[in-house]
Amino acid sequence: MKSEWKKYLGPGPLVAAAFIGPGTVTVCTLAGVQFGYELLWALALSVITTIVLQEMAARIGLVxxxxxxxxxxxxxxxxxxxxxxxxxxxxxxxxGNAAYEAGNIGGGALGAAMWIDFPPISLGKLELQPLNFLIGLLALLLLFSGSYAVITKVLTALVIFMSLAFISSALMVQPSWRLLFEGFVPSVRSETIITTVALIGTTVVPYNLFLHSGLVAKRWQDVSDLRYVRTDTIISVVLGGLVSMAIVITAHAGAAYEVQSAADLAKGLEPLLGGIWAKYFISFGLFAAGITSAITAPLAGALVISGCFAWSTDIKSWPMRGSILLILGLGLVFASLGIKPVQLITMAQLANGILLPLLSAYVIWLANQKGLMGNYVNSSKLNLISMLIWLITLALGLLSILKVFQWV
Structure with missing residues (x-):
């Protein structure tokens, strides 16, 4: 019975950890402050979209x-x-991962800074942030441990504790259940379009498809394990979606009406939870969101580099370690030296806007190839759902491109 239970533990928590980063925390916080529960339906839609795409990517990796x-x-x-x-x-x-890694490291450091006060180190005109180096070092040590199993266990624990932190905060503010359910009724206003796209876009992440398919192939080797793959995927993505919703609910209850980052959320919750509780839950949640994404982003990037050039994807191999060091190192430099890689991020957004519909179309096409997938090709019903999902990714991609050029 014990061994059967262990078979359900896979890389799903890494997928959840990857899309619940500081960016997601901030977007969900702003959505809750500005629009209350109105956009919970967008998060529900993003969860469904993510499950469909991640299941196909994982199934392709398994088969x-x-x-x-x-x-x-x-x-x-x-x-x-x-x-x-x-x-x-x-x-x-x-x-893209190298550019956004700076946000992951910075977000994790922001959460830790509520507990540990390390003053910046001045080097001429530069100010080095010791907490950023500490977050980067923790991520590097775990990635260089040379064990996917260890990484999965650590991230699973962090995701569980992060989920408890944010979901507990949401329950403690005692939301109106009637208004909560009304938030799942789809409604679109001109004022909410950009935030809706941001909420869905922070959940449906292109690099997660690469990360998931690659890790599933390492975790399970027999197609008969597909039920474990699906269970692991669904539970993890739903849990991640619940965390995002909890952040929206918590932010709406807070008193911080000019939230610029998730760090302001704790201050806004002080009247409701008390200063200590607000500080504990939100700071730990933000720290966990940052450190988990700081680990998964370099890992996903390394898997992509090694896969594209047919190099070894063994985490102990030099191609993997070199790629991890490159992505994490660039992110650490951007975060610690105060460099704002605006052009890199803009380029990454543009590329992701093009990549998301192309990659989702490729995943759907691949999942229908009888020669590759055998009896595990998509069903007709799943293909219909997949086409609707693809239209969503196309719309997201176009809006992302338009946003880069500031046309929306």
Whole structure:
């Protein structure tokens, strides 16, 4: 019985950890402050979308025993399209992850700073943040442990505690259940469009598809394990969605009406939870969100690089460790030296806007290839749902591109 239970433990928590980062915490906080429960339906839609796409990516990884990056290299026959696809993936995932890693490290340090006060170290005109280096070092030590099992266990524990922190906060503010359920009724206003896109976009993350497919292939080797894969995926994504909703609920109850970051959320909750409780729950939640994303982003980027060039994806291999060090190191530099990689982030947003509909279309196509998937191809019902999901990713991609050029 014990061994049967362990079979359900897979990389799903890493997927949840990846999309619940400081950016998600901040977006959900702003959504709760500005619109209350009105956009909970968008988070519910994002959870459904994420489950469908992640299940297909995980199923492809299980059946083919390869990650999506390796499948792109081997299944796209035309040389021009193959190199275009690989180049786009590397641009969006690798450069994007390096740019956003700064936010992950900075967010984790922001949460820890509520408990530990390390003054910045001045070097001429530069100010080094010791907490950023501490967060980066913790992430690097775990990634260099050389064990996917250890990484999964640590992140699973962090995700569980992070979930308890945010969900407990949401319950403690005693939300109106009637208004809560009304928030799941879809409604779109011109004022909420950008926030709606941001909420869905922070959950449906392109690099998660690469991360999940690659790790599933390492965790399970037999297609008969598909039920474990699906259970692990659904529970983890739903839990991640509940955390996002809890942040929205908590933010709406707070008194901070000019929230610029999730750190302000604790101050706004002081009248409701008391200063100590607010500080404890929110600071730990933000720290966990930052450190978990700081671990998964370099890992996903390394899997993509190694998969695209057919290098070893063993976490102890030099290609993996070198790629991890590159992405984490760049993020640490951006975060610690106060460098704002605006152009890199803009480029990553643009590439992700193009990549999301292309990658989701590729995942759907791959999941229907009888030669690769055998009896595990998509059903007709799933294909119908997948087409609706693809239209959502297309809309998200277009809006992301328009946002980069400030046309919306």
């Amino acid at each position: 083919s025993q390869r990650g999506l990056a390796a499948n792109i290299s081997s299944t796209i026959k035309k040389v021009v399209w193959r190199y275009f696809s690989i180049g786009l993936v590397l641009l969006a995932i690798v450069i």
